[in-house]
Amino acid sequence: MKKLVILGAGTGGTIMANKMRKALDRDEWDITIIDQFKTHYYQPGFFILYIFIKI
Numbered sequence: 576m577k578k579l580v581i582l583g584a585g586t587g588g589t590i591m592a593n594k595m596r597k598a599l600d601r602d603e604w605d606i607t608i609i610d611q612f613k614t615h616y617y618q619p620g621f622f623i624l625y626i627f628i629k630i
C-alpha cells in the first residue's frame with residue numbers, strides 16, 4: 576500500500592485530501608492527514624457569524 580501524508584488539516588489540507596481521495600485508487604493509496612486539532616473551522620465562514628452578531 577502506498578502512503579500519502581498531508582500535514583495540516585486546514586483549508587489547504589482538507590481540500591487536498593478530498594481531491595487526492597478522488598484522484599487516487601482507494602485500494603492502492605492510503606491517505607493520512609495530520610493536525611494538532613480534531614476539528615477544522617473554515618475561517619472565511621467567521622464573517623457570516625460576525626454579520627449575524629451585528630444584526
Ligand SMILES: Cc1cc2nc3c(=O)[nH]c(=O)nc-3n(C[C@H](O)[C@H](O)[C@H](O)COP(=O)(O)OP(=O)(O)OC[C@H]3O[C@@H](n4cnc5c(N)ncnc54)[C@H](O)[C@@H]3O)c2cc1C
Binds near residue numbers: 610615617619
Ligand atoms: C476571519 C477570516 C476570514 C477569512 N476570509 C477569507 C476569504 O474570504 N477568502 C480567502 O481567500 N481567505 C480568507 N481567509 C484566509 C484563509 O482562511 C486562509 O488563507 C486559509 O485558511 C489558509 O489555509 P492553510 O491551509 O494554508 O492554513 P490553515 O487553514 O490555517 O491550516 C493550517 C493547519 O495546520 C495546522 N498546524 C499548524 N502547525 C501545526 C503543527 N505544528 N502541528 C500540527 N498541526 C499544525 C493548524 O492546526 C491548521 O489546521 C480568512 C481568514 C480569517 C481568519
